Amino acid sequence: MSYAGRRKSSHAGAGAGVDPFGAKQAVSSLRRGGRLPVYVAGVFFVVCVLIMYAEDIRSLTRGPPSTTLPATATVGGGGHVAVPRRDMSASQKAAVLHRDDERPKPAVGTETVQAEVRKVAAAKSTKSKKAKKTKKARRQRAARKTVVPPVLNVPETCDLSKGRWVFDNTSYPLYREEECQFLTSQVTCMKNGRRDDTYQKWRWQPNDCSMPRFDAKLFMERLRGKRFMFVGDSLNRNQWESMVCLVQSASPPGKKYVTWEDQRVIFHAWEYNATVEFYWAPFLVESNSDDPKIHSIQHRIIKADTIEAHAKNWRGVDYLVFNTYIWWMNTLNMKVMRPAGQSWEEHDEVVRIEAYRKVLTTWASWVNENVDPARTSVFFMSMSPLHISPQVWGNPDGIRCAKETMPLLEWNGPLWLGMDWDMFHAARNISRAVAPRVPITFVDITTMSERRKDGHTSVHTIRQGKVLTPEQQADPNTYADCIHWCLPGVPDIWNLVLYTRILSRPAVQLG
Numbered sequence: 001m002s003y004a005g006r007r008k009s010s011h012a013g014a015g016a017g018v019d020p021f022g023a024k025q026a027v028s029s030l031r032r033g034g035r036l037p038v039y040v041a042g043v044f045f046v047v048c049v050l051i052m053y054a055e056d057i058r059s060l061t062r063g064p065p066s067t068t069l070p071a072t073a074t075v076g077g078g079g080h081v082a083v084p085r086r087d088m089s090a091s092q093k094a095a096v097l098h099r100d101d102e103r104p105k106p107a108v109g110t111e112t113v114q115a116e117v118r119k120v121a122a123a124k125s126t127k128s129k130k131a132k133k134t135k136k137a138r139r140q141r142a143a144r145k146t147v148v149p150p151v152l153n154v155p156e157t158c159d160l161s162k163g164r165w166v167f168d169n170t171s172y173p174l175y176r177e178e179e180c181q182f183l184t185s186q187v188t189c190m191k192n193g194r195r196d197d198t199y200q201k202w203r204w205q206p207n208d209c210s211m212p213r214f215d216a217k218l219f220m221e222r223l224r225g226k227r228f229m230f231v232g233d234s235l236n237r238n239q240w241e242s243m244v245c246l247v248q249s250a251s252p253p254g255k256k257y258v259t260w261e262d263q264r265v266i267f268h269a270w271e272y273n274a275t276v277e278f279y280w281a282p283f284l285v286e287s288n289s290d291d292p293k294i295h296s297i298q299h300r301i302i303k304a305d306t307i308e309a310h311a312k313n314w315r316g317v318d319y320l321v322f323n324t325y326i327w328w329m330n331t332l333n334m335k336v337m338r339p340a341g342q343s344w345e346e347h348d349e350v351v352r353i354e355a356y357r358k359v360l361t362t363w364a365s366w367v368n369e370n371v372d373p374a375r376t377s378v379f380f381m382s383m384s385p386l387h388i389s390p391q392v393w394g395n396p397d398g399i400r401c402a403k404e405t406m407p408l409l410e411w412n413g414p415l416w417l418g419m420d421w422d423m424f425h426a427a428r429n430i431s432r433a434v435a436p437r438v439p440i441t442f443v444d445i446t447t448m449s450e451r452r453k454d455g456h457t458s459v460h461t462i463r464q465g466k467v468l469t470p471e472q473q474a475d476p477n478t479y480a481d482c483i484h485w486c487l488p489g490v491p492d493i494w495n496l497v498l499y500t501r502i503l504s505r506p507a508v509q510l511g
Contacts, residue, residue, distance in 0.1 A: 387456060
């Protein structure tokens with residue numbers, strides 16, 4: 001009775017009063033008769049259990065029990081990867097993986113969709129940007145280089161520095177003073193009161209070849225799309241003014257002008273997309289005299305190994321013409337700032353020639369490391385002489401260069417004009433040796449210019465921005481400028497040498 005009571009309780013709890021096959025009535029009738037064997041009761045019990053737990057049994061026959069389900073690994077995006085257990089058979093592992101593939105995917109929420117959309121959009125944007133960059137990179141192809149043949153045939157072996165001055169009032173001057181609007185009052189000697197103009201009519205004739213007449217249009221065609229820059233002191237500015245006057249006739253009125261930009265003064269030839277520039281750097285390296293307007297400093301100090309502040313303005317120029325000399329001649333020693341110095345006061349006195357060599361080595365090293373020889377031509381102009389000792393050329397009664405009207409035509413041997421020839425040789429040697437990668441043409445203008453005692457501005461110039469008064473002009477011992485040159489004049493010949501060398505060489509035209 002106690003067993004039957006337990007079964008009844010069990011069935012009532014499990015089946016909730018449901019007897020689908022009338023099993024309860026059969027059992028009751030058998031018990032009343034007292035003829036129910038124990039094994040029959042056991043069979044009925046098993047049958048009832050099977051009926052009541054049929055669903056659970058069917059689920060067990062479909063796959064392995066829950067204790068053998070695989071572990072799952074979470075991956076980015078909330079998905080899962082089935083990882084079969086090691087203690088499962090191969091067939092079980094296959095069944096697990098197959099069932100995992102058939103497992104219904106979770107519903108994707110709005111936020112997830114938006115996130116996926118943003119990812120796709122970002123990917124497209126990145127791809128688009130990369131495509132644009134690729135297109136831009138394709139557009140930025142290297143400029144096509146065309147080799148332009150020489151238009152003159154003056155050989156490099158001809159020494160243009162050795163020759164003689166020939167009077168030529170037919171071909172010279174190469175331009176008229178009054179026709180060049182870009183000349184400054186410092187060099188317009190006729191306008192400033194000079195009476196003779198013979199100094200304008202001398203042609204330089206080399207011993208072993210001839211130099212052509214300057215052709216402005218031909219030269220500007222060579223400069224088309226290019227930059228030509230003089231770098232140095234006021235004598236290179238003197239030469240820049242000469243070059244501007246030589247080329248300006250190739251451009252019509254309104255298509256040419258001059259601008260000032262910091263340490264540069266620039267002539268623009270609009271139709272040729274070309275510039276002829278001057279950059280103020282009297283020592284080439286950095287110094288306390290680098291202000292192009294305020295540089296009358298009593299104690300000049302240089303940084304012999306520092307050039308970048310200037311040199312960054314020279315990059316990309318097609319023709320570079322350097323000089324440095326006259327600003328070295330005030331003293332026998334130069335003040336050189338110490339390498340670790342923090343102010344100009346921290347300097348040492350160095351013998352002039354040693355400081356000069358150091359500066360030119362710094363300059364030539366920069367040229368060698370930064371200039372593209374396939375594009376840029378580099379020149380170094382030798383020193384322009386002073387004529388302040390008339391007794392040297394046989395005029396003991398003269399006063400500096402005042403009232404000199406003729407060149408030295410019949411002079412044999414050197415002129416001892418106070419030139420520092422050690423500096424001349426240092427410049428020539430360093431130009432040739434320190435920059436092996438980039439050819440530097442050393443242009444000797446010293447020899448030809450020594451004979452031209454007549455070509456200086458003398459008292460027909462300016463002082464502190466004003467043309468000298470008649471009283472000042474009457475005092476050449478104080479006011480005569482025997483450094484700079486009248487224009488038209490000697491610097492035109494210097495530029496004719498450059499013209500001859502440039503047009504006698506092939507050139508690279510970028511297009």
